[in-house]
Each structure stands twice: as C-alpha cells, then as structure tokens.
Amino acid sequence: MNVLEVRGVGKQFGGLVALDKVDFDVRKGSITAVIGPNGAGKTTFFNLVTGVYRPDCGEILFDGRSVVGLRPDRVTALGLARTFQNIRLFADLSVVDNVLIAMHRRLTSGILDILLNRRKTRIEERRALGEVYGLLEYLGLEPWINEPAKNLPYGIQRRLEIARALATRPKLLLLDEPAAGMSPRETRELTDLIRRLRDDFDLTVLLIEHDMKLVMNISERIMVLDYGRAIAEGTPEEIRSHPKVIEAYLGHSAVS
Structure with missing residues (x-):
C-alpha cells in the first residue's frame, strides 16, 4: 500500500x-x-x-x-511533517517551547479559555507538556530542555527539528x-x-x-x-x- x-x-x-x-x-x-x-x-x-x-x-x-x-x-x-535543509528553529525559544509550538493544531482551547485559565485549558497544557517531555526524553534532549535553541550543538538542533516534527503526530x-x-x-x-x-x-x-x-x-x-x-x-x-x-x-x- x-x-x-x-x-x-x-x-x-x-x-x-x-x-x-x-x-x-x-x-x-x-x-x-x-x-x-x-x-x-x-x-x-x-x-x-x-x-x-x-x-x-x-x-x-x-x-x-x-x-x-x-x-x-x-x-x-x-x-505529513518535515524538517528542513537549513535548520528552521525558533532560535530564542527554549527546547521545550520549540516542540510545544508544534502541538498547537491539536489543542482546542481558544483565547478566552486561556485568559480565564479554564480547567479544560490546564488539562490540555499538562497533557501537551507530558507528551513533549516524552519526545525530548526519547530523542536524548533532556539535558537541553530549558536551553534556547540557538545555543545547542548542531547535531542536537537537528534532533530538535525531528522532535518538533514528531509532535504533530x-x-x-x-x-x-x-x-x-x-x-x-x-x-x-x-x-x-x-x-x-x-x-x-x-x-x-x-x-x-x-x-x-x-x-x-x-x-x-x-x-x-x-x-x-x-x-x-x-x-x-x-x-x-x-x-x-x-x-x-x-x-x-x-x-x-
């Protein structure tokens, strides 16, 4: 097939x-x-x-x-997800935030839900963070979790791009x-x-x-x-x- x-x-x-x-x-x-x-x-x-x-x-x-x-x-x-020939990460954002951004399409909370800090939003955020941490652990990125992407070694940046792509399932x-x-x-x-x-x-x-x-x-x-x-x-x-x-x-x- x-x-x-x-x-x-x-x-x-x-x-x-x-x-x-x-x-x-x-x-x-x-x-x-x-x-x-x-x-x-x-x-x-x-x-x-x-x-x-x-x-x-x-x-x-x-x-x-x-x-x-x-x-x-x-x-x-x-x-369908991809990485790029020239790495395209959010350079000033942390490793966690780079991957978390890729999950936005799977979250259902709107602006009002976020502003009101509704329970639904808190549950979604915890679930998303749990999945992100799981991906970072799988790809060996745990030591750099809070590091800005621009500070990562080149090979680690490549892995972070893959993690971001995987976050879209x-x-x-x-x-x-x-x-x-x-x-x-x-x-x-x-x-x-x-x-x-x-x-x-x-x-x-x-x-x-x-x-x-x-x-x-x-x-x-x-x-x-x-x-x-x-x-x-x-x-x-x-x-x-x-x-x-x-x-x-x-x-x-x-x-x-």
Whole structure:
C-alpha cells in the first residue's frame, strides 16, 4: 500500500524546469530516499509534496487524498511533517517551547479559555507538556530542555527539528538532508535513530540525503533525480550500479 503517490508532477520557475513530470510512490512503513546532484530538484520535490509550492501539472495523493492546493498547515494536519535543509528553529525559544509550538493544531482551547485559565485549558497544557517531555526524553534532549535553541550543538538542533516534527503526530516524515554537517559518529547515531523512529512511531520516512553511505545503509527504495527528471528508481543494489546514476554523479567518462 502506498502512502504517497506522485503522478506527472512538474514545476517551472521562469525558464527553469525544476521538476519535469515526475512519477513516484512511497510505500507505507518504508524508508525511502530521494538523491541526486545539487540542483537536481530534490528540495523542490519536498516543497511540492508539503504544500510550499503548487505544482504546474500533475497530482499528489497522500493517503489517497489530493494535497494539491492545500496550505502547508493543512498538509501537516493530514499527517505529513518535515524538517528542513537549513535548520528552521525558533532560535530564542527554549527546547521545550520549540516542540510545544508544534502541538498547537491539536489543542482546542481558544483565547478566552486561556485568559480565564479554564480547567479544560490546564488539562490540555499538562497533557501537551507530558507528551513533549516524552519526545525530548526519547530523542536524548533532556539535558537541553530549558536551553534556547540557538545555543545547542548542531547535531542536537537537528534532533530538535525531528522532535518538533514528531509532535504533530505524522504518518509520513520527510527529512531534508538530516545528516548535513554531522560527524561520522553523529551520522551513525542518526541512522539508528531513523530506523527506530520508523518502528517505534509506526512511520513512513522519506529523506533527501547526500551521504551515500547513510542512504545505502538505511533505504529500502531510492529515487534519483537529475535536472528535475527521475532517471532511476529501485533498491540500493540496483541504484548503486545503474549507468544513468553513475553518469549523473561522476560524468559520462565514468560510465565509459
């Protein structure tokens, strides 16, 4: 069963074709990767799936429902969450508050309830904080709970972004270059974490990544983009030896 189905999706910026009628499926419960050289269209693909951009053509189905034209917050409400290539945390807010913000869509108290400090609001707040502390413990972020996000080490900021995404209770988690800037040890820990997230939270994971060792170790299927076109799709073993993939990364002479 597919949780995400992309059919003939294209996006153009002026004269630049960022994505050229891409077809792609993501199976429920899988760990799937999107790879390709810089400028291949990977982040554009994520932005189309999450509602940041609207495609010029094609269809995007999440859990059987079209998400084309929906705002990013509505896409998130359906169960699709993401992290970003360039970390986007609330720098001056604490670790707890960064994650708590992501839970706002699941809270029902209005402004009047908050001003009057109603019992319903207090119960919701306690429940939300309990869930946030649970996520922070799971991700090993307890030592930094009250620390402003801007003071965190880089690898910990990446984990905080994941915690914030998990707070929305997603079905599909999109990770945009989660290993960027990490040390080899941090990358190994991230690989283990992604597997645990999939299993423990019953998630489907879709990631963009340049670290080919991580991709080949963790992915069950891979799509390769080059100049906005999907040039290959398959298992890590199939992708590793695919002539078009080798050419895209190393040039025509490498294939010859």
